[in-house]
Amino acid sequence: MPSVNVVYGNKIVVRSVGPVERVLRFIAKPFVQVWVNRDIVQAILRRELSERFKGSAVGWLWAVIAPLLAIAVYTYAFTTSLKLPITESASMGPRLGYALFIFSGIVVFNFWSEMAFRAPMLLHEYVHFIKQTIFPSDMLAVISTLRAALYTLISVAVMLLFQLFATGSLPWTVLLIPLTFIPFMAFLMGMSWFLSAIGAFTRDAGYLMINIVPIFMFATPVFFPHDALPAPFDIWIYLNALTGYVEVMRDIVLLGKLPNPYVYGWTLATSVFSFYFGYWFFDRYRNVIVDVI
Numbered sequence: 002m003p004s005v006n007v008v009y010g011n012k013i014v015v016r017s018v019g020p021v022e023r024v025l026r027f028i029a030k031p032f033v034q035v036w037v038n039r040d041i042v043q044a045i046l047r048r049e050l051s052e053r054f055k056g057s058a059v060g061w062l063w064a065v066i067a068p069l070l071a072i073a074v075y076t077y078a079f080t081t082s083l084k085l086p087i088t089e090s091a092s093m094g095p096r097l098g099y100a101l102f103i104f105s106g107i108v109v110f111n112f113w114s115e116m117a118f119r120a121p122m123l124l125h126e127y128v129h130f131i132k133q134t135i136f137p138s139d140m141l142a143v144i145s146t147l148r149a150a151l152y153t154l155i156s157v158a159v160m161l162l163f164q165l166f167a168t169g170s171l172p173w174t175v176l177l178i179p180l181t182f183i184p185f186m187a188f189l190m191g192m193s194w195f196l197s198a199i200g201a202f203t204r205d206a207g208y209l210m211i212n213i214v215p216i217f218m219f220a221t222p223v224f225f226p227h228d229a230l231p232a233p234f235d236i237w238i239y240l241n242a243l244t245g246y247v248e249v250m251r252d253i254v255l256l257g258k259l260p261n262p263y264v265y266g267w268t269l270a271t272s273v274f275s276f277y278f279g280y281w282f283f284d285r286y287r288n289v290i291v292d293v294i
Contacts, residue, residue, distance in 0.1 A: 068156040123145055123196075139194065184269055242268070
């Protein structure tokens, strides 16, 4: 039943909200915030993109040159110099090189590492906006994720073109890339909300990520297939959420097969949890953040 409060002689009806409606409002809140602040998001995103390669002679071509150079180095190092065998048993497909195997993992890992490095100091980058204006600080994680996603998509496009050139075809499953890329964006956005809130209280979060990220490079199956690990580590490695995203990416891009439903379900679960837990954590301390950064 709604309650009635009287303020200065005026009746104000306050409708009680049930638990189901509160949950639905919480689920919709991040998306509503993005829609309401879409103009700000677009303006700051354009600004960040224009400044990314500001002063460079070739500008945005670096976004293409960098992944091309990486593929070239991996191809030379692992298929020419080291003479590593390329076999189906290594989960690389009949005509795919070890270079593509590594690069597909690097693409996923680099997306995560860029977000992990930047998130703890994200609010400090825009401290003047947050303190001096009515600025939707929760949108910074959205902007940061969209910016990193654009560079990652360029790397994915380069990888697909290289694969097409090397093999003469692409599997139909590449059409499913959005089904893994969008959940991964949600996962990283939630991580960014959480780390940026922590980073507002202590700069140690940034130093911690500087030391953790390199460890995750070897704790994630970037250079090896997960099934190369002995039991039970081949299962435990999925506790590292990045493992699922790497495996799904390789399944649909390199091997041309549908991902394992349990692995894909795990990636969706981690995405939903990270997204909403991160937003809940940030939203809880939103008003305090203004005073501590």
